[in-house]
Amino acid sequence: MRFPPPNPTVALAPQNDTLEHRIFDIKGMRCGSCAARLEAVLEKLDGVRGARVNLATERAHVTLPRILPASMVVEAVRKAGYEASPVPSNASPPTASSRELPDGRPVVLAAILSVPLVAPMLFTVAGVHWMLPGWLQLLLATPVQFWLGLQFYRSAWKALRAATGNMDLLVAIGTSAAFGLSLFQLLDPAGALHAHLYFETSATVITLVLFGKWLEARAKHQAMSAIRALQALRPKLARIRTHGADRDIPIDSVVPDDLVVLRAGERVPVDGVIVEGLSDVDESMLTGESLPVPRQPGDRVSSGAINGAGALLVRATAIGADTLLAQIIRLVEDAQAAKAPIQRLADRASTVFVPIVLLIAAGTLAGWWLLTGDAEGALINAVTVLVVACPCALGLATPAAIMAGTGAAARHGILVKDVTAIETARQISAVVFDKTGTLTEGRPQLLETRLASGNTVALMALAVTLQEGSDHPLARALRDAAGAAGKAGLTASAIHTLPGRGVTGEIDGERYIMGNLRLLEEHGVHPGPLAEDAARLEQDGHSLAWLARVRDGQPLGLFAFGDRLRPTAAAAVRRLRSLGIQTALITGDNAGSARRVAAETGVDSHSAQVLPAGKARAVEALKREGHRVAMVGDGINDAPALAAADIGIAMGGGADAAIHAAGITLMRGDPALVAASIDISRRTYAKMRQNLFWASIYNVVCLPLAALGLLNPVAAGAAMALSSVSVVANALLLRRWRPNEPTGDS
Known part of the structure; x- marks a missing residue:
């Protein structure tokens, strides 16, 4: 599988000089047929080059010449029985639907x-x-x-x-x-x-x-939850600095070049460039990077990211609809709108079935009346035709299979929230995995320790003592690895946290530093004999923390942190490959980490340092190659790709936006359940088709009998009751399903 090259920015499609993409809020739609009918109405308008109606967001996306007024679309929608209002092009990100449960x-x-x-x-x-x-x-x-x-x-x-x-x-x-x-x-x-x-x-x-x-x-209500979860990342207020004074203002009142003040732990309200301060910024919802990244003057920060321990002063460069977060929201909405609704087999059959039944009933009434002269008997026979054609079994065919299949899946930790995923999973030919929190556990752990002098126990004691009060993820991983005996009775003083670099402090009268290579260089400490080990560990994608004694100017040791592979990750990939499904890894993390995880799991291909828009483009590229794609992820940054995929599969415990954008959630967070979710979807879809067959065969057999007067209404009702029992009984066979069964279509 091939991926498009990573792009660090979200690029919206350029507009033609004469065409314009406009968005309209729509009110009055009840079902998918409303959206389809409205699309047909809009596409017939003179000059309209394309129309997409999104039932979940209650919006229409229309491409038409700039010179045509929006009122033309509004009037056409009104005549179709709905209401429309244009959305300004400079509006904030689309708001969640007001529709209640x-x-x-x-x-x-x-x-x-x-x-x-x-x-x-x-x-x-x-x-x-x-x-x-x-x-x-x-x-x-x-x-x-x-x-x-x-x-x-x-x-x-x-x-x-x-x-x-x-x-x-x-x-x-x-x-x-x-x-x-x-x-x-x-x-x-x-x-x-x-x-x-x-x-x-x-x-x-x-x-x-x-x-x-x-x-x-x-x-449909749950589908809108993806956009609501993304909206929750956007702060309502921003603290700006003017003439040396700080004040809070509504986020919509911020303008480019405003100076925005960020305190420790606050969420970034705008896209901007840092002009003052050092900090570690958690950008996992945007890049997929599992660890906070150091940020200093000149670096960019994005709306929705979380500031670390240091204070920052940021010059706003993009606000409102122009921020990266807003564009991610639009990517999710556009991907949902672009999904063609799956036409139910029952609906396809009904377009032919209904007129045929009406013709048979009319023919039965006329024929018996002419042949026997008994109007009452003719009417009874005609109504018998309609009774035997009553779509009770057709109405039960898919819901019964869906309820049985999703119930069996839920008992084994697979939550299917989007029933269209069941209908498409049988065709999946490629599965794309995110890395952090999906194939890996999603939290840093101490993986290796390298010594320049001393012993491991003493080195660990010094490191844990220096990091005792830190909330940094690496500090927590260090304390977890050291356990209860970590400090060994040592006490640190004069602790100073240096955002983006590390920490300094004194232990028993000696001054120590612990942090990244930049901190070592600031204190004149050379990596020395550990330089080669450090280079190898960095190439493998590990995050490094050095410990040195300032008096000696030499490092004492090196700690390597990384995100550990989930125990079932490699088996999950092997299971998918045994089913003939191609696998790929696509992550916002660094190339070394992606390469290591790809080698350990055996995925067919991998791509690193890919931002949300790039992930969605990668999924679209696979679809253009003819693949039916399932995307597996757990972060907010995965939401556009999850929405763009034929099926989105979210890991339980991940970000709400990822879970809501996906059609399937793995409640145990076990990647081995990916193949199981495809299996139960195939089996459930097979039951749906079988049920529709049995529901239809009763009509095929009973309709002629009813028309010939060989059935009375009682027998017709019994036949339809029997058809209902058969489809329910067939669906209940799914209750015997187990995840470790061989995959099949029955």
Whole structure:
């Protein structure tokens, strides 16, 4: 696999001289078909060169000539039944949707009303035959059909106006047929058919589909969480210095060239250049670097990074929508918007199935009426056709498989939040891993110690004593490695922390220094015999800390820190390769560290020092080569690549933005679960297809029988009930799945 060269900046696509990319906020969309229909409307406008509608962010991205007014798009959206408003080009990063979590109360209410209707069927299985009075069934089913199910009628009407078919149209037709037949039988003066009512069919179908819609709405709400997590990195206030005085102002009031004051531990509010101060800055959310990096005057810092122990004075160079963080947010939004929604097999079938069923029902009514002259019998046969075509099993086919598959996955530490990942995982041919926190444990550890003089115990005691009060990650790793006996009774005094370099202090009257090579050079200390070891360790990507006694001017020892490989990382890569899946490592860390991890895990290729935009471009490059790509990461810097990939897989315990941008989260943070997540997705997708087949075969067999008058409504309802049982039973076979089973498609 090939990667594009690393680019240290996020470069937005240049705009054509005559074309302009505009963004519009959209209100009124309910489902994916709304977004698809609106895209079609916008693309038909004169002059529009492209349109993408993002249901998750409720925004439309339209490319059109500069001379065309935005009002043209707004008016077209209004005529389509929605509302639109243009977003200014200089606006701050896109804000999270105001949409709250979907309301589950309609589902609960529908279930409460439907259970009494279904209960007699359950008792019949046990040999107890009883039925609710017809008028009570009507009382329970009516609010489910025409109040809670009103949304399906509205959606069906829009689909008909657009000359398309969807599941809502099937639901509206099927449940209306069952409800209408039941009402006809209930009101039949002869009373002969009162025993055959189908109110439970219409109510149950409405309830099940409402539940599926609720699950879908929750998934869309979670998709917006990626942008909300990124937004949380942007401080609301910035401290600026004017005429020697510091004051806090809203972040949107900062302008380029303002001097921004950063205290220890504060998050950077703007992109800028350091003019005063030394510090270590945690840029892991931007670069993937596992350790804070030293920063000094002249160095750049980016919005969203966290300042270390030193105070900094930064001159703002980019604010608002121009910051690196804002562009990362836009990359996530654009990647989500660019994902073509996966057309459900049931929806594709419904575009043909619905008109065929209507034609068969009409033909049945006309044929029997002409042949027998019995209008009532013809009507019963025609309605039987509609009852047998009621999409109960079609509505259950995919949700049943999804619930069973995701439930089995969750029991083994795999959380599937994006059901579209299930449908695409079977085609994955390349897996791209981030390094820090993914293949490695994500925290520095003391890996090696080199001595110039003395012994290891004494060297460790001196180092731990100097670093006793430090919160630096390397200091914590040193104390963890030393354990309880680390200090050996020593006490340090006159401790001075030197941001970006290290620490100095006195122990038993001797002055010591501990830090990087720059600190040694400032005190005239030469690496001496440890220079060769230091060069080798740096080449392998380790972070180094020197310990020296100032009086001697010679180093006492050298500590090498690194991010240790996860125990299952190499096995995880081997498992994927055994499945015929290519593997790659792409990281923002240094080349030496990337090379070491690639060698230890056996990935097919690796790339280092890649920023978030570069990671997303690498994923896109693989997709252009024909790969179906899964991206595995845990950091905020991985969010654009996770969103750009066909499937994003986040490591549990990582950044919220990474987890929310991914479709799958590995709750145990075990890379071996990557292959397992692909396996359960393949099996679940296979069950979905099998269920759709069984749901359809009943229609293929029963529709002709119903049209020929060989079925009555009771038999039709039983056939559809049997189809529902079969798809649920087939889906429940997924409960036996285990991660260590051989991968297959069944």
